[in-house]
Amino acid sequence: MVSEKFRSQLQQESKKWQIQGFIDESLYQALSERYRFGDLEPAANLRFISLIIGIGCILLGLGVITFVAANWQHLSRLLRIILLMSVFISVNAAGFYFWQCRPVQGGWQKLGKGFLLTGALILGANIALMSQMFHQSRPGYELYWVWGVGVLAMAYSLRLISLGILAWMLISIGYLWSNFAPLLGGTMATDWINTLHGHMGLIFGxxxxxxxxxxxxxxxxxxxxISFAVAMPYGISVRLDYISAPAWLIACIIILPTALLWTYDSHNWRFRQRPHHHRSGVAKLTDPFQSVARSLSIWCLGPLLYSLSFRGLWQSTGTPTEIAQVWQPSWHYLDLLGYILLASLGWLRLSWPLLRFRVPQQKWVNSGLIASCLVLTGMMMSYEQLQHHLIAPLLFNVMLFILAIALLHDGLILGKRRTFWGGMGLLILGIVSRMLEYNTDLILKSVVFMLCGIGVILAGLVFERRFQHIQPSLPSSSQE
Known part of the structure; x- marks a missing residue:
């Protein structure tokens, strides 16, 4: 689907083309009908209305909660229950009516969505107050877990993005709170919360x-x-004994988030479907979220290479991993085995067209580069013989700078600002970190800082100048 940003740019350019005589009125009208130029300004107005209504409904929900809390002690239990349920049902019913029964007028739809968001906030207040009325004293993070699950059920039934984001926020707060509560002097997590912690990567997905x-x-x-990439290795590491765990297991935990995100494709689950190929021989990427997963995998790989590029981590006094002496597998690692099998399946499906047709790829950040970085990282983490205090940091610095240069190249060729400046930031961060890590004099450091500053300025000017001449027909949607 064509993005709204592309449609807006095309409208501006086609209007200039019409004024300059490159296209006639009929062609401009055909483009206007094809890309719905008339819907752009109303859509922008509706976004502003949505923002105002959303803020107003949140304040309305907080006001209702505060009003009920102010008069709470003067009401009987039955009246409290009736009041809570009446407010919750009436707000959600009004929201559903305005959202679903008035579909023609966009402003009413936005108001209905705002009321539904208010109803989701009231749900949390109802859970807390009901628990207080019936003297169910539970840790605060359990409220966020239950509240988040309830809002998630509303999001599934209504298919509203705002409710889905709110549910993610509530469950994430409950997850973080239950993890760090013991460190802050709070109560320990309950048994069912501890059980969920070890599998939160899968649960988030x-x-x-x-x-x-x-x-x-x-x-x-x-x-x-993002939640999967953070919670999956953390949940497994909590149950892992690093003293007895084999080095290959630790390496798998470290590289799995990047490997799984890069190979993500919902069509991997369709075993009976044969991959469709273009004339060039490369399989067509039809998953709407594959580009998002691959972008996140790059930003998982970048910090990983950067963190392993420091020399102090690989000193002879200690290495980041130790070879196991005794390790007993457990059923707790079944989900890890599932992740490994899923990543293996994804890489096999991804490599099959490339091995068969061997088509050269224009993008430097491609499957070959990601696979090479992951394999080398896994080998360095798994074999103690390779963990030399000179070889290991040199290899990871080389991979870090190659990834940064590849991002710069792709951002410059494709005209993608985030890719270009991400590569520039990674390159500058690597150079500055090496200068600060090694014992160099102040003169050399000052020269490096000035050169980095000049390089950033020149790179920005060159990129913006080139970007003005790049007019892609459609924004690139994936990293091959």
Whole structure:
């Protein structure tokens, strides 16, 4: 689907073409009908209305909660229950009516969505107050877990992006709170919370990835992917004994988020479907969220290479991993085995067209580069013989700078600002970190800083000048 940004740029350019005589009125009208130029300004107005209504409904919900709390002690229990349920049902009913029964007028739809968001906030207040009335004293993070699951059910039934984002925020708050509560002097997490902690990567994916497809929301998918990339290795590491765990297991945990995100494709689950190929021989990427997953995998790989590029991590006094002496597998690692099998399946499906047709790729950040970085990282983490205090940091610095240069190249060729400046930031960060890490004099450091500053300025000018001449027909959607 063509993005609204592209449609807006095309409208501006086609209007200039019409004024300059490159196209006639009929062609401009055909473009206007094809890309719906008339819907751009109303869509912008509706976004502003949505923002205002959203803020107003949040304040309205907080006002209702505060009003009920101010008069809470003067009401009987039955009246409290009736009041809570009446407010919750009436707000959600009004929201559903304005959202679903007045579909022609966009402003009413936005108002209905705002009321539904208010109803989701009131749901949390109802849960807390009901628990207080019936003297169910539970930790605060359990409220966020239950509240988040309830809002998630509303998001699935109504297919609203705002409710999905709110559900993610609530469950994430409950997850973080239950993890760090013991460190802050709070109560220990309950048994069922501890059980969920070890599998939160899978739980985040199961909860929010199908919702992203139902809502066609890149935001929800990105949040689910980020949560998976953080919670999956953390949940496994909590149950892992680093003293007895084999080095290859630790290496797998480290590289799995990048490997899984890069190979993500919902069509991998369709075993009976044969991959469709273009004339060039490369399989067509039809998953709407694959570009998001691949972008996140790059930003998982970059910090990983940067963190392993420091010389102090590989000193002879200690290495980041130790070879196991005794290690007993457990059923707790079944989800890890599933992740490994899923990543292997994804890489096999991804490499099959490339091995068969051997088509050269224009992008430097491609599957070959990512696979090479992951394999070398896994080998360095798994074999103690390779963990030399000179070889290991040199290799990771080389991979870091290659990734940065590849991002610069792709951003410059494709005219993608985030890719270009991401590569520039990674390159500057690597250079500055090496200068600060090694014992160099102040003169050399000052020269390097000035050269980096001049390089950033020149690179920005060159990129913006080139960007003005790049007019892609459609924005690039994936990293091959």
């Amino acid at each position: 199961v909860m929010f990835v199908p919702l992203a497809y139902l809502c066609q929301s890149r935001t929800i998918f990105a949040l689910a992917a």
